[in-house]
Amino acid sequence: MNYQKKKLNQKQLISIYEKLVRPRIIEEKMLVLLRQGKISKWFSGIGQEAIAVGSTLALNKSEYILPMHRNLGVFTAREVPFKRLFSQFQGTMNGFTKGRDRSFHFGSNEHHIVGMISHLGPQLSIADGIALASKLSSKKEATLVFSGDGGASEGDFHEALNVASVWDLPVIFVIENNGYGLSTPNNEQFRCINFVDKGPGYGIDAIKIDGNNILEVYHTISELAEDIRKNPRPVLVEAMTFRMRGHEEASGTKYVPKDLMNEWAAKDPIENFEKFLIEKKILSRKKISEIRAEIKKDIEKSLKEAYKDSPPTINSENELNDVYADHLYEQKPVDNSEKREIRFIDAISEGLRQSMENHDNLVLMGQDIAEYGGVFKITEGFVDQFGKERVRNTPLCESAIIGSALGLSIKGYKSMVEMQFADFVSCGFNQIVNNLAKIHYRWGQNADVVVRMPTGAGVGAGPFHSQSNEAWFTHTPGLKVIYPSNPEDAKGLLISAIDDPNPCMYFEHKYLYRSLKGNVPSGYYNIPIGKASISREGKDLTVITYGLGVHWALQLANDNGLDIEVIDLRTLIPWDKETVYASIKKTGKALVLHEDTQTGGFGGEIAAWVSEKCFELLDGPVYRVGSLDTPVPFNKELENNFLAISELREKVTELIEY
CATH class of the missing domain: 3.40.50.970 (Thiamin diphosphate (ThDP)-binding fold, Pyr/PP domains)
Known part of the structure; x- marks a missing residue:
């Protein structure tokens, strides 16, 4: 040599x-x-x-x-x-x-x-x-x-x-x-x-x-x-x-x-x-x-x-505690007097903008999110305010961008990665479930990453732009999965997700972007991750749902005069078992509703927990209502038949009358 x-x-x-x-x-x-x-x-x-x-x-x-x-x-x-x-x-x-x-x-x-x-x-x-x-x-x-x-x-x-x-x-x-x-x-x-x-x-x-x-x-x-x-x-x-x-x-x-x-x-x-x-x-x-x-x-x-070193202590509580980085939630004051009516999409944009203003170490990454503002225009105008260093267009490299987000976290940065559509996250799946989710449990490194997921059907977008894929991630310890149903929650939960040092999958329904308005505080506020809300009180039946399912249940109850209680989970991992238990104790009946296909959907996990923990409170079987077990079809009539709402009324009536 x-x-x-x-x-x-x-x-x-x-x-x-x-x-x-x-x-x-x-x-x-x-x-x-x-x-x-x-x-x-x-x-x-x-x-x-x-x-x-x-x-x-x-x-x-x-x-x-x-x-x-x-x-x-x-x-x-x-x-x-x-x-x-x-x-x-x-x-x-x-x-x-x-x-x-x-x-x-x-x-x-x-x-x-x-x-x-x-x-x-x-x-x-x-x-x-x-x-x-x-x-x-x-x-x-x-x-x-x-x-x-x-x-x-x-x-x-x-x-x-x-x-x-x-x-x-x-x-x-x-x-x-x-x-x-x-x-x-x-x-x-x-x-x-x-x-x-x-x-x-x-x-x-x-x-x-x-x-x-x-x-x-x-x-x-x-x-x-x-x-x-x-x-x-x-x-x-x-x-x-x-x-x-x-x-x-x-x-x-x-x-x-x-x-x-x-x-x-x-x-x-x-x-x-x-x-x-x-x-x-x-x-x-x-x-x-x-x-x-x-x-x-x-x-x-x-x-x-x-050789003298101690073997691992078998303690399940310690094991579970190490899956996530510690995070002390601090309630930010909310000025309800400054509420005004804005669209679901505007609430997300506002929460993102205010988070950028409050975290100078927050970097946004995604396809076409800079000057173009993203395909849904959520980041429109952000480049002018924050610059291209912090609002970054990315190549079509979902895996590399999610991996880069983890690299940023290792150096003390926060990041938000926008999937152009939730369907495309499959190209970055390995980074999420094997890197982001496991890294804190493995060696104590947190992954301060939020992945925004424009999700859901009802917009005639077909099999590759309409999937509800939240269940892919609820099965993965180390991730938090958030799914708001209204503008106020969308803003507050996004702020909480960005504050949280753990990886958060943040689902936002495309159908609600411009079709739903609500009163939203103009200031910077947060909502606790893992706490459900009661969207409607009732005595005859508890409907446990999230996302677009909340609006399906509310519409059914209001249009048909049904006395049903609607629980909006808001967060799937962790999910609010206490609120669900208290509601079922009151109504005696439970129906789990989601837009995702029924087989393997997160509703099965909720239904199993209800059957195990609330059995003596129940006056009927636990019902599940999910969408048809097919890919999401493009044709409007086929899509309507696919969606869970197509059989919701029948199932609710059947369970109330049980």
Whole structure:
């Protein structure tokens, strides 16, 4: 290997060697522990250490790095205590996830590291968000994120690079090209010869380096980082290397030709660097042995301490409490004397505008939301007041934008992401249910993100612009799901969602946007998340509903003189069980109504709870009324037949008369 010292002195070179050999010695010990059954799984980075270590040493300690399975060197070079790492690997309480996740699936803001999740790719757009936060706060910082060659086939790779390029984000995307995605060779993963060929397609610089040459990695990343701090833009770095062990130890390496293994064994990053240091008389073999012995001593000492660490305490209350970040709700004063009648859509716009005025760290992102004001014009005029840095048009990259929102949160920002239609959230589903929802439970990082979801049918928009998909998210612990039915609640609950440091899915019915008006306070006020309201009092039957279902129930009661009580849940996660219980205690009968299709809808959860907790109060079966179990049809007559309102009157009458 051609090692270039450049301006590095002897002391610096010895320090680099010591940091390079640390992860190798730890890994050799972990493989022993794996065979002894003292850890459950291991993803080896043996042969790839130079990339992780060189990249980490090249950045400032305050700059974020987002590693993957084989980047132990990131953690050791950032001097994460061995004891905590070993506790993490064992799943004990001193680890970063309290036994809730394994290996490198965690982050540490103290060390400016954000670990991966098992779904390859989502971390790339989190890096975008972290870099965006640096730009917004005028900090000259670089962010570095790793991907494997296999993971670069994911759509998240394309989206993250595209967003970083469009927004000139200072991100270094490092692809560790080790030849295989688990057992699948690169020629079965993609047809391009080099990843650097992808750079021009995104309009970004791309560089290919020898990933086994620690000094080439260090110098290249140092120079790139220094450059993009001054001139923010993304750069793609393809680091050529090889994985000398299996994807994880159980998979082995039988699929790798022996000649190829021998070829790369001769390129071992540690053995070659040792030869260089010895030849240049920077280190002796004796000194190398002393360095290795000292590291082994530290490892053994830390392991003994880690073995004494407590296993997780089995306490369901603690587990549930850690799903969400703490948030103390403080009621803002409401001046009802300043109420005036405005439309549902205007209430949402007003709540968003006032939140932008009250939170100078709030960033809005979505397709066409800037000068155009969004397809529904909710953010019309926002650019003039808040500027394009805070009101950001996005490419059609739902996954990358939601991931970027999480990256912003890691750096202390709030964000609102507008789905152009709730249906399109499926393109960002993984980021929501596996990143936003789980991150606080896993390692205590909150996701201060609101995803606005224009939802619902009744507007003749067909199968892909009319879905009620709130049940996709009510099943995911870690999310809050909000669904207002009237202008006053729409504004107050949106303000509460933005105040809340947890991820909130905020559903707003398109049919109500311009068809519904209501009296709304002009000031900045909030409404508690998780508290239902009684829209109409009655004695004969309780209808539990939300969104457009509230208006269906009210209209039915008023038009037919039915004495039914209508409960507007307003929030689905958490939902107000106390109000529901009190109403059923009064009426003795319960019907759950929602626009979503009946099978698998959230109404089934409510109905099950009512049957279990209110059984002795009931004078009849719990009824559910949902829409037809088909996609939402386009034709108006077909849509009317599809919607739950088509059988609501019959079911209400039947239950009252039961």
